[in-house]
Amino acid sequence: MSGKEPGRECPVCGHGGEAELLHTQEFVLPSDHVLPEKQDIVVCAACGCVYVDADATQATFDKYYAQMSKYEGGYADDAEMFSSRAAWIGEVLGAERPAVIDVGCGNGRLLLDLRDVGFDDLFALDPSADCIRAIESEGISGFVGSLFSVPTTRTFGALILSGVLEHLWDVSGAMRAVDSMLSQDGYLFVFAPDASRYAEYDFAPYDYFNIEHVNHFDEVALIDLGLLHGFEVVELRKTEIALGHVQQPVIHCAYRRGARGRSGWTSHAARAVQRYVELTGDRGETTAIRDLLRSDARVVVWGAGNYASRLLATSDLGGCNIVCFVDNDRHKQGTLVAGRPVMAPGHIASLAEDVKVLVTAAVFRDEIVAEAKAMGLKNEVVVLDER
Numbered sequence: 001m002s003g004k005e006p007g008r009e010c011p012v013c014g015h016g017g018e019a020e021l022l023h024t025q026e027f028v029l030p031s032d033h034v035l036p037e038k039q040d041i042v043v044c045a046a047c048g049c050v051y052v053d054a055d056a057t058q059a060t061f062d063k064y065y066a067q068m069s070k071y072e073g074g075y076a077d078d079a080e081m082f083s084s085r086a087a088w089i090g091e092v093l094g095a096e097r098p099a100v101i102d103v104g105c106g107n108g109r110l111l112l113d114l115r116d117v118g119f120d121d122l123f124a125l126d127p128s129a130d131c132i133r134a135i136e137s138e139g140i141s142g143f144v145g146s147l148f149s150v151p152t153t154r155t156f157g158a159l160i161l162s163g164v165l166e167h168l169w170d171v172s173g174a175m176r177a178v179d180s181m182l183s184q185d186g187y188l189f190v191f192a193p194d195a196s197r198y199a200e201y202d203f204a205p206y207d208y209f210n211i212e213h214v215n216h217f218d219e220v221a222l223i224d225l226g227l228l229h230g231f232e233v234v235e236l237r238k239t240e241i242a243l244g245h246v247q248q249p250v251i252h253c254a255y256r257r258g259a260r261g262r263s264g265w266t267s268h269a270a271r272a273v274q275r276y277v278e279l280t281g282d283r284g285e286t287t288a289i290r291d292l293l294r295s296d297a298r299v300v301v302w303g304a305g306n307y308a309s310r311l312l313a314t315s316d317l318g319g320c321n322i323v324c325f326v327d328n329d330r331h332k333q334g335t336l337v338a339g340r341p342v343m344a345p346g347h348i349a350s351l352a353e354d355v356k357v358l359v360t361a362a363v364f365r366d367e368i369v370a371e372a373k374a375m376g377l378k379n380e381v382v383v384l385d386e387r
Contacts, residue, residue: 006053011171015046028312030335048267086113098157104164108135197249210306232258303360
């Protein structure tokens with residue numbers, strides 16, 4: 001590791017001084033993409049929190065999620081993840097069924113599962129108008145906005161950040177907003193990836209360093225974040241979720257208001273993430289990309305997300321004879337990636353059968369392969385396996 005002066009303050013303790021550089025991740029992103037193509041993953045010298053330093057602001061991410069949300073369509077998230085989170089919230093609250101707001105609700109699945117376990121005073125908040133229209137069609141009230149532009153003054157008995165906190169650039173500002181939105185005896189529920197176990201659940205090189213995840217928490221960082229903003233952890237659970245064909249480590253935290261302070265514990269996220277970098281960096285790029293490069297075969301790349309963006313910047317993929325990209329995300333369709341257009345998957349059927357289809361999706365790989373088969377494509381489908 002080497003030292004650097006980050007442009008961003010630590011999202012947990014606010015330290016603005018020197019940090020240790022763990023890894024630099026680069027991407028090749030679609031045209032007109034607002035997020036930075038380079039990230040430095042650093043360790044706070046004061047508290048040990050692992051976070052991203054890059055040329056961005058909270059406004060950058062607000063714009064991205066308002067314009068580029070992928071959560072109202074595409075492949076479905078694992079249903080068990082949301083039902084188990086709803087059940088855990090119900091267990092923590094016991095007989096209480098207060099007003100609940102899910103911030104960054106995405107497709108609203110968690111709210112629907114909360115309704116199934118007895119909650120009926122439910123609200124959604126998301127920067128995507130499409131997401132809010134979808135959840136309102138299910139009979140749940142919604143607001144278009146974020147923690148930094150909350151369009152309501154009411155307070156709630158429980159506020160949920162499910163897969164949200166790791167995406168927020170201004171974490172301190174978010175915690176202040178949470179404080180203003182919660183009733184005095186309200187609960188805050190946080191669900192976030194567990195950086196202390198990245199190496200144990202590694203499935204594609206550097207995949208936990210994607211363009212959206214700018215905070216890498218372990219349990220100590222989450223406990224201290226709460227304490228520094230007047231919230232004590234009342235229940236904490238380290239578990240895992242299944243997404244597509246992979247499993248990922250997560251932490252569940254339930255907070256209530258308490259004394260401000262620090263835990264006095266030492267975060268082990270830096271050591272754990274350093275180990276993850278060492279392990280994932282030891283695995284070379286898949287031979288499939290090199291074979292495609294050597295053969296000069298024409299290729300359609302299915303997947304214009306994080307995985308492809310990272311491979312374009314760090315492997316020989318950019319040198320392959322790429323005809324186009326295809327992606328189910330309508331926000332990506334019509335853009336250019338590395339000078340090639342992003343099309344809907346149906347475009348493949350208009351191409352010659354000798355064009356190979358390279359699947360670049362870390363999580364929903366199997367779903368894409370199944371979709372290609374269902375389309376009746378005769379093109380060879382190439383799947384990356386970088387283990």
